[in-house]
Amino acid sequence: xxxxxxxxxxxxxxxxxxxxxxxxxxxxxxxxxxxxxxxxxxxxxxxxxxxxxxxxxxxxxxxxxxxxxxxxxxxxxxxxxxxxxxxxxxxxxxxxxxxxxxxxxxxxxxxxxxxxxxxxxxxxxxxxxxxxxxxxxxxxxxxxxxxxxxxxxxxxxxxxxxxxxxxxxxxxxxxxxxxxxxxxxxxxxxxxxxxxxxxxxxxxxxxxxxxxxxxxxxxxxxxxxxxxxxxxxxxxxxxxxxxxxxxxxxxxxxxxxxxxxxxxxxxxxxxxxxxxxxxxxxxxxxxxxxxxxxxxxxxxxxxxxxxxxxxxxxxxxxxxxxxxxxxxxxxxxxxxxxxxxxxxxxxxxxxxxxxxxxxxxxxxxx
Ligand code: AMP
Numbered sequence: 001x002x003x004x005x006x007x008x009x010x011x012x013x014x015x016x017x018x019x020x021x022x023x024x025x026x027x028x029x030x031x032x033x034x035x036x037x038x039x040x041x042x043x044x045x046x047x048x049x050x051x052x053x054x055x056x057x058x059x060x061x062x063x064x065x066x067x068x069x070x071x072x073x074x075x076x077x078x079x080x081x082x083x084x085x086x087x088x089x090x091x092x093x094x095x096x097x098x099x100x101x102x103x104x105x106x107x108x109x110x111x112x113x114x115x116x117x118x119x120x121x122x123x124x125x126x127x128x129x130x131x132x133x134x135x136x137x138x139x140x141x142x143x144x145x146x147x148x149x150x151x152x153x154x155x156x157x158x159x160x161x162x163x164x165x166x167x168x169x170x171x172x173x174x175x176x177x178x179x180x181x182x183x184x185x186x187x188x189x190x191x192x193x194x195x196x197x198x199x200x201x202x203x204x205x206x207x208x209x210x211x212x213x214x215x216x217x218x219x220x221x222x223x224x225x226x227x228x229x230x231x232x233x234x235x236x237x238x239x240x241x242x243x244x245x246x247x248x249x250x251x252x253x254x255x256x257x258x259x260x261x262x263x264x265x266x267x268x269x270x271x272x273x274x275x276x277x278x279x280x281x282x283x284x285x286x287x288x289x290x291x292x293x294x295x296x297x298x299x300x301x302x303x304x305x306x307x308x309x310x311x312x313x314x315x316x317x318x319x320x321x322x323x324x325x326x327x328x329x330x331x332x333x334x335x336x337x338x339x340x341x342x343x344x345x346x347x348x349x350x351x352x353x354x355x356x357x358x359x360x361x362x363x364x365x366x
Pocket of ligand 1: 175
């Protein structure tokens with residue numbers, strides 16, 4: 001039986017392990033927390049992500065190692081790669097962890113990005129502001145996620161506060177894109193180079209955290225889908241990526257701008273568990289374990305609402321046909337993703353009606 005080692009034991013690791021069971025794949029996770037969500041469904045090594053004893057134990061036990069979050073230290077991924085097969089490759093992590101490398105790669109494959117400028121000092125921020133202007137957003141180059149490590153500037157007078165707010169660390173200043181909507185595309189690439197793509201998803205964020213995803217994104221032309229797929233394939237090929245890769249995009253009319261990528265299964269793909277022929281979790285495992293990829297086609301109109309900060313008390317969320325509650329077993333904390341609800345419908349109108357109801361219930365909890 002194949003054993004997949006997963007660095008990280010969060011909800012993504014949990015859903016990977018759940019999906020693995022159905023494929024006859026065993027999982028072993030590594031997470032510093034003894035009560036991680038994934039530890040509820042798979043054995044776990046409790047250890048830090050840079051603990052070489054723990055990493056070596058994971059590599060020795062696993063046929064293939066993967067990871068479920070993009071801030072795994074690249075040095076740890078390389079350490080693992082000397083001892084086991086690691087997919088996606090450490091290069092995917094390296095690019096996803098650095099906003100400058102990431103945006104440069106997007107530009108190289110022809111995916112437009114917001115005008116940006118690297119900033120490593122207060123003086124460089126002043127210079128960047130002259131070029132990029134306002135409104136703009138200053139983001140840390142590394143370790144930003146869910147809107148953390150970023151601050152908006154509406155006037156050049158905001159520079160001092162912004163530089164302090166990001167912690168005076170290497171950053172980038174980028175123009176604010178007046179987008180019509182935020183989209184994401186999930187691609188999956190197998191070890192033999194074959195690739196498949198899920199339909200573009202529309203995402204609505206609140207306070208920098210994904211709130212609601214709708215699949216397929218409304219009003220997406222086949223041309224826009226093809227463009228997103230072409231760029232994602234090019235990024236995956238450049239990186240030698242194997243597994244799922246998500247790219248977050250801004251849509252401006254028929255134009256796409258690349259914002260960032262995640263070299264892993266992604267929150268905006270949770271709907272695929274119930275709404276696609278093969279879930280993103282199953283396809284990630286299929287890709288890294290040299291199994292044939294499953295169909296990425298949509299099986300129902302889908303939507304997903306994240307439960308952030310608090311979860312519905314027992315039975316207060318009306319679970320009817322087409323409504324699927326997923327809880328991660330995490331303690332409540334503000335801004336923490338504690339679960340999600342997927343809604344599927346035979347048509348967009350039904351889906352939107354139920355999705356609206358579920359979203360309002362979730363909003364009343366927050
Ligand atoms: P990020 O951490 O880069 O994914 O940013 C979090 C969220 O902030 C995005 O999903 C957008 O809603 C918003 N955002 C980030 N960068 C920009 C930008 N250049 N223009 C407009 N909105 C942005």
